Amino acid sequence: MLDRLQGAKKFTKLDCKDAYNQVRIKGGDEWKTVFRTRFGLFEYLAMPFGLTNTPATFQAFIDKALGEFLDITCVVYLDDILIFSKNESDHEEHVRQVLAALQRYNLHLKISKCSFNTTEVNFFGFRINTEGIFMDPERIRFANFFQRFIKNYLPIAAPLLNLLKTGKNKKEIGVKVRQTNVVPPPFSLSKTALEAFKALKEAFTSAPLLRYFDKNKPMRVETDASAFAIGGILTQQFKIDGHLHWLPVAYYSKKLLATETQYGMGEQELLAIMEAMHHWRHYC
Known part of the structure; x- marks a missing residue:
């Protein structure tokens, strides 16, 4: 996936806010998420975190939303979107196109976790710049x-x-x-x-x-x-x-x-x- 970034000089990273919760559960399937509390029974209307097929469902949804741009001007991993371009003028247009596509699918972003028009950015656990990929110091462990x-x-x-x-x-x-609840002997x-x-x-x-x-x-x-x-x-x-x-x-x-x-x-x-x-x- 990151090999697509070869030659890119400008990057923008977008983060979808409460990603899974932005996908509506198919009508008639809400009962499958029912849970009991002392206040009664409740069911989810939007896709919750923790379901087995939640990541795959969201990935398919965002791939559909950004399908025409995937691997051309952006790469996507779940709720993280990386837009890349070879120059600043193209980058502005690419960002506008991706934002318009997200708007059409009613996907919202968490602005505090977004980075716009930069030459270096964290993505997918790596630190990425115009020259290549290196380790994110915060994830060395x-x-x-x-x-x-x-x-x-x-x-x-x-x-x-x-x-x-x-x-x-x-x-x-x-x-x-x-x-799994037994503590093994120390190393x-x-x-x-x-x-x-x-x-x-x-x-x-x-x-x-x-x-x-x-x-x-x-x-x-x-x-x-x-x-x-x-x-x-x-x-x-x-x-x-x-x-x-x-x-x-x-x-x-x-x-x-x-x-x-x-x-x-x-x-x-x-x-x-x-x-x-x-x-x-x-x-x-």
């Missing part, structure tokens, strides 16, 4: 979410991820696996785990800007394999100060299955190539 920014993420994080394997601990304390941090934490922290604080994929530029995929994980990097050539440089567009890593760890080194290297090409197949 969500490590798995930012795997694409970290080279060899899984090989680095493996000692920490192994701490999440609670099956053995639960067996030791005599509880059933399906129970026992080994020297290896502490070193992994420090390495991961360093990787996040020095994570590079990821460039937007450009189908008109040459691309290169490099892969690597270790005893327990494989990884890859997708780069493209960009001109900086008159010189061409191979810069990262995305990183990828995957933990090997138990059977895959038994492969020979050559087989693991070939597996890394295959998995990387499959992961980025939409760019081919």
Whole structure:
């Protein structure tokens, strides 16, 4: 989705106010939302938060409202709308078109969460500007979410991820696996785990800007394999100060299955190539 932003210089982010509540429940289906209180029975007239199909229903609704502009002048994820343009004059017209479409569908915005005509904006958990995508500092704590920014993420994080394997601990304390109200024993941090934490922290604080994929530029995929994980990097050539440089567009890593760890080194290297090409197949 964010690859559509390649070449954009101006951004506007819109946020729909109380998004799901703006969609009217189909007439005759209101009874399906009935709930009981001490004051009697009540039912929703507008779509409430918490229903299983609420996100999909709202996404379909807003996709219909903005269908003629999707992936051309705007991208949408649920109640967040990002309008992008290559220059300011086009951007003003694009914003007017999107706002008019929202008005036709009676969709309201929360102005305090909107950003207009800017060169840098937060969207979909990322920080976006005219050059590319980088991590939002406020979301650094969500490590798995930012795997694409970290080279060899899984090989680095493996000692920490192994701490999440609670099956053995639960067996030791005599509880059933399906129970969720039992507090597992505290982690026992080994020297290896502490070193992994420090390495991961360093990787996040020095994570590079990821460039937007450009189908008109040459691309290169490099892969690597270790005893327990494989990884890859997708780069493209960009001109900086008159010189061409191979810069990262995305990183990828995957933990090997138990059977895959038994492969020979050559087989693991070939597996890394295959998995990387499959992961980025939409760019081919």
